[in-house]
Amino acid sequence: MLKKIRGIVKSLAVSFFFSFLVIFVVFLGFKDQINTMVSLINKMVIIEAKTSKKDIKIDKVEKRLVNYPSWGEEWAKLKIKDINLDIPVFHGDTLDIIKYGAGHYSGSYFPGEGSSIILAAHNSPEHFYHLPELKDGSEIVIEAVYGTYKYKVYDTKIIKDTDEESLPIQTDKEILMMYTCYPVDSLGFKDKRFVVYAELVSESVGGEHDK
């Protein structure tokens, strides 16, 4: 009996050792292909994502939305030409939402409200993988269902995942902050976030975004 257990333990030990070796080699050689495969699996469930059916409007005088998208509903498109990004934005940023696109932190404000806006997304190739490539001056466009808002990047930062002060919610100025786990291309648990800060440069209210 003991001999059998020793045999099993020996097999498992050898297996674990070679597993880690294989993971390391596979990661080095095929990381991009696996990333793409995982992304494709995610894309296959995008058809379940909800698009807002509400007629969402903004009160330009009060600088507040008149009504709001529901939790998990798509209410905008996020477009960044410099990194070829064109993804939907959903209200809410829990894990079940951000697998479909960018998630809007519900404790922040909406474009046009003259306050902080926080968006989060996965560091996968079709989401925020290329976010660290953005430079000062890069243009970001949010085509919301109630208007189009353009922002210009003015800063980027690497922060700890507990550093909430680097994502300040304030109502003095319209600042767009987008973040993702960092480094974007390493394995394992990430305790850092890459944050992009952008300020509003122009807005045009009215008109729906292309769906």
Added chain:
Amino acid sequence: MKKKVIVLIILVISLMIFGITNVEAYTKEDLREKMIKTYRINGSEFKASQAQIAELDRYLKVNGLSDKDALYISNKIDEAIALIEAGNAKEFKYLTASEKQKLIAMVADISNNTSVKAALTDGGVLTIYNNDGTIFTKLGDLIKYTDNSNYILLFTGLASLIGIIVFTKGFNKVNA
């Protein structure tokens, strides 16, 4: 003289009734002020974050709140503060299991007795619902985990493990 005294008594009683009525009148604005002020509990300062204030304002705008419900919730907040003051915890995660269950029960009580529907988990995630039953928000940490690479690790790890086990078994058989 007697008439003057009677009038004075009636005036005083009216003022008292008016005063009592006024003291008991509690609006959603009063509740909002209560919820955004700073509290000092167990040596630490507690204050609603700007994010929580933004969500509170949005909730009140979308769903509204009656005076009766505002007062009910205000009383529950007092109970919650008393509960936390009696313990030593400075954060939700450091509350004892019993204290957490009491807070969860308070939220359930608010849900059962007012128009505000909410649920609190023992992980500290508060879900608040709109009047139409849809989710209004899930209040958790500001900074979320947005990494995908663990899927890669899991996938390659499992595949490698199965492959190596099969290989090792085969190797052992050959050498037996």
